[in-house]
Amino acid sequence: MRWRxxxxxxxxxxxxxxGLGAPAASAAGPGEPGGLVPAADREVTFTADGTTAYxxxxxxxxxxxxxxxxxxxxxxxGATDRNGDEPPALTPGxxxxxxxxxxxxxxxxxxxxxxxxxxTGAGAYQGDPGRLDLPAFTRQAAAAYTTLxxxxxxxxxxxxxxxxxxxxxxxxxVARTVRPAPAGLALLAPQDERLLDLLTAQLGDQLDQxxxxxxxxxxxxxxxxxxVAAAVADFRAGRPTDTGALLPxxxxxxxxxxxxxNARFVRSDDAVYPPDAARAVRPGTRVTVTCGTADxxxxxxxxxxxLGALGRAHTTGPGLRTLDGVDHxxxxxxxxxxxxxxxxxxxxxxxxFARPWKR
Numbered sequence: 301m302r303w304r305x306x307x308x309x310x311x312x313x314x315x316x317x318x319g320l321g322a323p324a325a326s327a328a329g330p331g332e333p334g335g336l337v338p339a340a341d342r343e344v345t346f347t348a349d350g351t352t353a354y355x356x357x358x359x360x361x362x363x364x365x366x367x368x369x370x371x372x373x374x375x376x377x378g379a380t381d382r383n384g385d386e387p388p389a390l391t392p393g394x395x396x397x398x399x400x401x402x403x404x405x406x407x408x409x410x411x412x413x414x415x416x417x418x419x420t421g422a423g424a425y426q427g428d429p430g431r432l433d434l435p436a437f438t439r440q441a442a443a444a445y446t447t448l449x450x451x452x453x454x455x456x457x458x459x460x461x462x463x464x465x466x467x468x469x470x471x472x473x474v475a476r477t478v479r480p481a482p483a484g485l486a487l488l489a490p491q492d493e494r495l496l497d498l499l500t501a502q503l504g505d506q507l508d509q510x511x512x513x514x515x516x517x518x519x520x521x522x523x524x525x526x527x528v529a530a531a532v533a534d535f536r537a538g539r540p541t542d543t544g545a546l547l548p549x550x551x552x553x554x555x556x557x558x559x560x561x562n563a564r565f566v567r568s569d570d571a572v573y574p575p576d577a578a579r580a581v582r583p584g585t586r587v588t589v590t591c592g593t594a595d596x597x598x599x600x601x602x603x604x605x606x607l608g609a610l611g612r613a614h615t616t617g618p619g620l621r622t623l624d625g626v627d628h629x630x631x632x633x634x635x636x637x638x639x640x641x642x643x644x645x646x647x648x649x650x651x652x653f654a655r656p657w658k659r
Contacts, residue, residue: 335364339403344410348443349436351423355412355444356382359453360403362659369458369657371486372445372474373398373411376465381417384464390637392629394464397642398488401650406659407460410448414440430560433568438473445478458657462486465598465628466569472577475585484586486653488646489598489628492606495570496532498598499557503528503550505596524550531558536570575609583614588653590646592626594633621649
């Protein structure tokens with residue numbers, strides 16, 4: 301994870317209409333019982349904490365009057381919009397791709413521009429982004445879930461939440477606050493450790509890679525690892541942080557994270573241990589967790605505590621799906637970040653997750 305994007309992946313998929321309906325349905329009009337309603341996207345809005353948020357509801361082709369399973373899609377951290385993009389530089393279309401894949405199984409989806417992205421923008425936090433914390437994003441996502449639940453096509457018995465990266469943690473937090481509770485959760489390369497533990501590990505890996513490439517000496521790498529650990533410990537303890545001895549890119553990153561615009565959010569996110577959130581998931585919830593063997597941001601080695609907590613919560617399968625050669629952006633390893641190349645293994649995991657509700 302880059303701290304700002306514990307998220308992002310994949311391809312900007314075209315929406316695929318599925319051939320649903322009995323053979324005789326073609327004789328009926330779109331608005332008549334049994335008539336085929338074509339796939340469509342529509343803009344939706346909802347309000348949370350005084351801010352209007354904007355989103356895209358994708359409704360797959362279906363028979364008129366049919367109720368559909370419905371999934372809320374949650375992006376990773378930072379300024380990641382409804383499609384899973386951080387324009388102009390980062391535009392892989394992660395959530396648009398997930399919506400397209402689930403749409404082929406007859407699952408309707410809602411994805412939205414969270415705070416400081418897309419049409420939603422800063423809203424009530426204009427001029428004071430330092431007031432934002434993790435619970436504010438959770439309340440916004442819960443309001444989106446309610447909006448999805450109340451759509452006329454939605455089947456309230458088949459409400460789902462799908463989160464990528466930090467969105468996976470948000471999926472766990474949303475699941476324990478909304479009603480009815482989700483029937484299923486898909487956690488795609490989810491944040492499975494405390495935020496600053498994850499960041500410390502990622503920066504350590506990057507320093508090791510720089511040593512292996514001959515860009516740094518082992519002594520410099522060791523000193524910077526110690527400096528990052530000390531800065532994190534000081535921040536957590538509420539003490540002033542000293543980044544003066546760190547390499548400039550590391551110092552700049554930590555100064556931004558611990559500065560007035562981000563400190564409140566970072567503290568609130570870092571206070572959550574994802575396995576603790578997982579233990580509150582409703583028993584019987586269908587859960588898929590993916591990890592990619594080429595994911596250096598959230599490696600498979602860190603997943604067991606989260607899986608153990610989900611097991612103690614008595615959730616049901618599919619459970620863990622290890623995706624060979626898949627990176628954090630849900631690409632086949634080596635794929636350029638903005639290429640539209642959702643890994644086939646990711647699509648297969650989504651189809652497997654959605655199978656009980658497939659229309």
